Amino acid sequence: RELPNAQWALAASVLDRLEVIYHRCAPLDALERTAWLFSPPIHLHRPSSDGWEAQMRDIEAAQREAAQALLSAGGTRAILALARQINVAGYLGKALYDSGLAEADLDALLETTLRSDNAGELDLAHGLITSIFNDRKASWALGLIAQVRSQAWGDTALLILFHALP
Numbered sequence: 001r002e003l004p005n006a007q008w009a010l011a012a013s014v015l016d017r018l019e020v021i022y023h024r025c026a027p028l029d030a031l032e033r034t035a036w037l038f039s040p041p042i043h044l045h046r047p048s049s050d051g052w053e054a055q056m057r058d059i060e061a062a063q064r065e066a067a068q069a070l071l072s073a074g075g076t077r078a079i080l081a082l083a084r085q086i087n088v089a090g091y092l093g094k095a096l097y098d099s100g101l102a103e104a105d106l107d108a109l110l111e112t113t114l115r116s117d118n119a120g121e122l123d124l125a126h127g128l129i130t131s132i133f134n135d136r137k138a139s140w141a142l143g144l145i146a147q148v149r150s151q152a153w154g155d156t157a158l159l160i161l162f163h164a165l166p
Contacts, residue, residue, distance in 0.1 A: 002047040019045060030073060031082050034066045038095075039087040063095035071096065076109060083113070083124040093127020106132075114148065114157040122160050129164035141165055 003009055010018075022045055027033045036042070037059070044062060048054035070078050079096070083089040093113075097106065106128070113125035133141055141161075148157045 002049055004049060030070060030078065031085055034070055034082060035086050037063050037066050038082070038089065038091045060095070060098070063091060064099040067092055067095040068099045071101075076105070076112065079109065079124070080112070080121055084118055084120040086120065089120045089123035090127030090130070093124045093129075094131045097128055097131035110144075111153070114160060115153050117156070122156070125160050126164045129161060133165060
């Protein structure tokens with residue numbers, strides 16, 4: 001579908017039938033169904049033919065939608081389980097932030113992940129911090145550093161925080 005005019009491209013009717021099979025084979029488990037969107041390389045089954053930038057926008061939109069759906073269905077517990085299962089949980093953090101996660105949920109998730117000793121959850125924190133910083137800048141980061149220090153979240157939390165900042 002990415003190159004529909006290529007001489008070797010399959011007919012649309014064949015691709016439509018294959019897509020039906022693709023959806024029938026989707027895992028029943030929500031985490032398994034979602035994990036591939038956060039484990040590069042990511043290839044959507046209907047890629048844009050408008051170039052790599054459009055494909056990246058489509059991937060990010062699919063990630064935001066999947067993260068929000070998983071959060072709605074399974075709460076923070078499901079998000080943390082997915083973070084432990086995927087290769088690049090930072091993408092999940094970005095998707096959650098970009099999806100408009102409520103401030104209270106964002107703060108709670110950030111604290112939980114920064115206090116974690118799990119690499120996937122810490123990577124989720126990294127993705128959250130990077131994304132939040134892009135919007136809120138240095139004053140937000142300084143406030144978070146002060147909170148981490150005053151509430152004794154630990155050295156790992158500070159290291160993750162410092163690594164996520166530019």
